[in-house]
Amino acid sequence: MKIDYKKYSDGLVPAIIQDANTSKVLMLGFMNEEAVNKTTELGKVTFFSRSKNRLWTKGEESGHFLEFVSLQVDCDNDTLLIKAIPHGPTCHTGADTCWNETNKPDHFLYHLESVIEQRKTGGDEKSYVRSLFAKGINKIAQKVGEEAVEVVIEAKDNNEDLFLNESADLLFHYLLLLNTKGYNLDRVLDVLKERHKPKP
Structure with missing residues (x-):
């Protein structure tokens, strides 16, 4: 798997987080190579926080972790699709997703x-x-x-x-x-x- 980190000046690639069970899009974050490695090693989705200027594991403060399931790279090798299982709401507002959607399958x-x-x-x-x-x-x-x-x-x-x-x-x-x-x-x-x- 080749991820083109150099395509962006800051070395961060967009990472779309999708619920592995419901297929709902939960949030968008950014990752560098270190964040991707930590995600796969830790089993919890980890980003590079531009506001904190450091690695940030989702849920490290709230306990609402995103349990890592799989990672895919798009056709241009510059955007990630990460499937995860959320443990609690994903958005900092308390909503299931950052688009204020209910995280249930469309059934x-x-x-x-x-x-x-x-x-x-x-x-x-x-x-x-x-x-x-x-x-x-x-x-x-x-x-x-x-x-x-x-x-x-x-x-x-x-x-x-x-x-x-x-x-x-x-x-x-x-x-x-x-x-x-x-x-x-x-x-x-x-x-x-x-x-x-x-x-x-």
Whole structure:
């Protein structure tokens, strides 16, 4: 890997930091060769701070480190793409990213979670979501069980439309149950990711 540090008069190349899991761009920093070496050796993203005029490991004061995953160089060898796992918010303002974006994948399921949360406490008395929450966790858990049984029944037949619709119903009611328990998809995904880690 050849990085053209000499292309810039100060020997610093731009480094775009991207969340390795969500693909969200977290921040932009600058690195010299020493910063790149320290990043790979330490396993924590380290920049050259132009304001401090020294190497600076992100999170050295806040504890919000960027766990290094990989480094790529662009086609001109003068810009870096670093994939990392953030431990806490990335921006000094407390935001997830320096563009004040929420660091979650652009996935409809996350949007659906937010819709469920809004309707849970919304003013629409005809809302199906609100009515289920009003009946409590036992009713919601029962609905998950009913939908799971219907998915199994449809899986044994060959009606694609019915199977997919029952699967959607099951997923929707499972999101309701997670919300009722005070959890979300991220917590479940964390468990799956932990299971997926290679064992030493």
